[in-house]
Amino acid sequence: xxxxxxxQGYVGLTISMGAISGGHEVLGVDxxxxxxxxxxxxxxxxxxxxxxxxxxxxxxxxxxxxxSYELVNGSDLVVIxxxxxxxxxxxxDLSILKSAAKSLGSVLKKQTLIVSESTSHPGTLRExxxxxxxxxxxxxxxxxxxxxxxxxxxxxxxxxxxxxxxxGLTDEARDAAVTxxxxxxxxxxxxxxxEVAEAAKLFENTFRFVNIGLVNEFSQIMGAMAIPVxxxxxxxxxxxxxxxxxxxxxxxxxxxxxxxxxxxxxxxxEFGLTSKYIAVSEEINHAMPKYMVERLADESxxxxxxxxxxxxxxxxxxxADTRETPAEPFVHHxxxxxxxxxxxxxxxxxWNGETSSPISGDYDLAVVxxxxxxxxxxxWNGAPIFSINSHPKFPEWKPLLSVQPEK
Ligand SMILES: NC(=O)c1ccc[n+]([C@@H]2O[C@H](COP(=O)([O-])OP(=O)(O)OC[C@H]3O[C@@H](n4cnc5c(N)ncnc54)[C@H](O)[C@@H]3O)[C@@H](O)[C@H]2O)c1
Numbered sequence: 001x002x003x004x005x006x007x008q009g010y011v012g013l014t015i016s017m018g019a020i021s022g023g024h025e026v027l028g029v030d031x032x033x034x035x036x037x038x039x040x041x042x043x044x045x046x047x048x049x050x051x052x053x054x055x056x057x058x059x060x061x062x063x064x065x066x067x068s069y070e071l072v073n074g075s076d077l078v079v080i081x082x083x084x085x086x087x088x089x090x091x092x093d094l095s096i097l098k099s100a101a102k103s104l105g106s107v108l109k110k111q112t113l114i115v116s117e118s119t120s121h122p123g124t125l126r127e128x129x130x131x132x133x134x135x136x137x138x139x140x141x142x143x144x145x146x147x148x149x150x151x152x153x154x155x156x157x158x159x160x161x162x163x164x165x166x167x168g169l170t171d172e173a174r175d176a177a178v179t180x181x182x183x184x185x186x187x188x189x190x191x192x193x194x195e196v197a198e199a200a201k202l203f204e205n206t207f208r209f210v211n212i213g214l215v216n217e218f219s220q221i222m223g224a225m226a227i228p229v230x231x232x233x234x235x236x237x238x239x240x241x242x243x244x245x246x247x248x249x250x251x252x253x254x255x256x257x258x259x260x261x262x263x264x265x266x267x268x269x270e271f272g273l274t275s276k277y278i279a280v281s282e283e284i285n286h287a288m289p290k291y292m293v294e295r296l297a298d299e300s301x302x303x304x305x306x307x308x309x310x311x312x313x314x315x316x317x318x319x320a321d322t323r324e325t326p327a328e329p330f331v332h333h334x335x336x337x338x339x340x341x342x343x344x345x346x347x348x349x350x351w352n353g354e355t356s357s358p359i360s361g362d363y364d365l366a367v368v369x370x371x372x373x374x375x376x377x378x379x380w381n382g383a384p385i386f387s388i389n390s391h392p393k394f395p396e397w398k399p400l401l402s403v404q405p406e407k
Contacts, residue, residue, distance in 0.1 A: 001180065003027070004075040006100050008035055008065060010255070010321070011117055011148045012081035013046050018159035019079075020057050022184030028065045029072060039065035047153055047319055069103045077180055078104060080116045080129070081148065085259060085323075092263045094120065094128065101132035108133070111140045115166075115177050117148040119260055121202065121267035122195040126169055142173035145194045146181060147201030153318040163187035167197030205260035206278060211246040212257070213281025216288050219248030219401050223295065230390055230402040248401050250292045250369050250388045251326025252285040253315025258324045289329035295400045296386055297337055300365055304338035309363045311377075312370025313345045320347045327369050328352070346374040368397060 001024045005016045008030035016026045030036055038045055042055030057063035064071075072078060082100045087093040097118055104114065114133060116125055125145045133141060146166045151157060164185055168174025174190055181188045191197050215233070222229035229248060237245040252258045261278045268275055297303045313327035314320050322328075327343070334341045342357040349356055360379035368375075368387040371394070377385070390399040 001025070001076040002074065003077050003079065003180075004029060004072040005079045005081060006030075006069075006072075006104070007081040007083070007118075008039060009081065009083070010046055010152050011150055012079070013039075013044070013049055014150050014159055015079055015081060015117060015148070016063065017049060017053055017057065018184045019180075020060070020062050021160075022180075024180075024183070025062045026057075026064070027071055027075065028063065029067070029069060030065070031067060033067055036065045036067050048155075048158075069107045072104065073107050073109050075112060077113045077115060077177075078108075080104075080114065080118055082118055083255065084118045084120050084263070085255070086262060090262060092121070092266050094124070097124070098128065098132055101129045102135075105133040105135040105137075108139065108141065111142070113142045113144065113173060113176050113180075115144045115146055115180070117146055119147055119201055119205075119256065119263070120198065121263045122198040123267070124198060125194040130169065142168070142170060142176060143194070144168035144173045144177035145197045146177060147197055149201075149204070152321065153316070159185060161186055163189060165189045165191050165197050165200055167191045167194040169194055199264075202260050202264040205257050206264055206275075208246070208257050209252070209261045209285070210277045210281045211244070212249075212252055213277075213284040215246040216248045217284045220291060223401070228402040230399070247389065249288070249326070250330055251288040253323070253325040253327075254321065255323045258285065286329070289326050290333045292388060292400060293330060293333040293337055296334075296367055299386060299398065299400060300384065303334060306339050306364040307362060308334055308339040308341050309357065309359070309361065309366040310334070310341060310343040311345070311366050311368040311375065312372060313343050313351050314348050314370055314372075317370050317372050318347075320345075322348060322351050330369065345370075345372070346376065347372050367400075368394075 003019045003024045004027040005012045006029050008028045016028045019026050039054055042051055042058055044051050044054045080100055082096045084097055085093050116129055125143055130143050144166055146164055149162050164181055166174055166177045166188055178188050178190050219229045233245055236243055265275055265278045310331055314322050315325040331341050344359055345356050359377055363383055365383050366385045371391055385397045387397040387399050388401055390402050391397055
């Protein structure tokens with residue numbers, strides 16, 4: 001099939017490569033000239049997708065990156081994979097999705113199967129995407145949704161072996177989308193409607209959001225009781241059924257887990273409902289950076305005037321993505337406590353208009369938020385190094401969440 005994938009980021013590029021592995025031809029559309037130029041010269045901007053894969057896809061003639069929507073016309077299937085972030089008020093921002101849908105509507109001249117992989121609230125495909133793509137025309141487009149479950153950097157689960165669900169506005173649309181995904185995914189699960197698929201995605205990530213909130217709150221209670229939370233969680237995780245381990249951390253970050261539950265919350269509000277679980281988990285998760293700064297201040301004898309190096313500013317290990325990273329409020333609170341803060345990240349070169357500082361320097365302490373495998377502390381001046389959780393490779397670090405405060 002001739003596939004067009006709109007958005008060549010974490011999701012779009014992953015699915016483009018998946019479709020190519022399934023024998024399809026892919027036009028990868030992105031409005032960023034930098035992204036397209038990089039891809040055209042065989043350079044991947046996504047961890048887990050090697051340059052060699054992009055280069056060989058281009059060489060095979062089956063992958064064409066482009067900034068032009070015009071070329072999309074004539075595709076058998078279009079996948080939408082554009083961002084669905086929050087706006088500055090923390091509310092769903094569907095403007096990019098709307099703009100992509102309008103652009104598609106203006107270029108598609110024949111009936112096409114359109115599949116959205118962008119995460120949004122139930123009803124988005126039916127009430128927003130379809131009307132914007134259809135516009136005044138009735139070309140009989142078919143619409144389906146297959147919420148993406150990619151976990152960037154996960155070596156165990158990728159496109160092929162992560163089961164995916166597919167719903168459609170019609171059974172015909174859903175079944176055509178199922179056939180497409182079965183060409184490169186081992187397990188594809190049809191569901192009865194687009195709304196079921198959309199809601200399932202939001203619930204998956206809300207489940208994580210709420211459980212992370214629970215364990216973050218629990219870590220604070222354990223801290224107050226001077227009980228090492230990491231040992232408690234390890235002990236609890238020996239139960240072989242009815243328990244799933246989640247880990248406390250400096251906060252919550254990335255494009256999905258802190259964002260998707262708020263899409264569900266906003267949609268629930270349209271029905272006069274509020275999820276108390278989402279509200280309280282949001283409060284707890286967003287309070288963690290400040291709590292961790294307070295712990296650091298306690299453990300290090302105060303932060304005022306101290307030169308602090310924050311190590312690892314992306315939202316998780318091995319990923320350079322800094323969207324919604326908890327490092328941001330953490331650094332903010334450190335500065336509020338009077339610390340003189342620099343940061344270092346071996347895979348993030350620039351962040352918030354600043355560049356990564358070298359490890360060597362006249363620091364009073366370091367605090368490791370994220371330990372990428374590329375992290376090399378050679379050149380460190382020997383001042384105390386704190387971390388959030390304990391790290392098996394660095395027993396000399398002082399983990400703030402499992403340190404037993406003095407009684
Ligand atoms: N990143 C993840 O781990 C992940 C996992 C599951 C689902 N999702 C969802 O997938 C969707 C895409 O997320 P992502 O992480 O791939 O985002 P991303 O920022 O990595 O990539 C999006 C790409 O779309 C491009 N773009 C923006 N507006 C465009 C437009 N109008 N036309 C064409 N291209 C445009 C951007 O330049 C960017 O390259 C979101 O809804 C997200 O919630 C993401």
